Amino acid sequence: MKGWAININAEIRKQKQNLLKEFDILDIKQEASILSPVERDRMDNIIRDLEAIWNMEEVKARQI
Numbered sequence: 001m002k003g004w005a006i007n008i009n010a011e012i013r014k015q016k017q018n019l020l021k022e023f024d025i026l027d028i029k030q031e032a033s034i035l036s037p038v039e040r041d042r043m044d045n046i047i048r049d050l051e052a053i054w055n056m057e058e059v060k061a062r063q064i
Contacts, residue, residue, distance in 0.1 A: 016053050019046050 023046045026039055035043065 012053060012056070016050065019050050019053075022046055023050070 023043065026035065026043045026046070029035060029039070030043070
């Protein structure tokens, strides 16, 4: 069970890093110009995904 949890946690950390990188790219582009509707939708999806990850991390921290 511990090995499975470690793998899941590593995958979540990797996903969070990738989402943060993509968000930063879109955020920089937004500051320089207007995002397309597709890019705005992607940014909204990234925010929702990150909030879900942060909520999971918060719950996990409270369990420790």
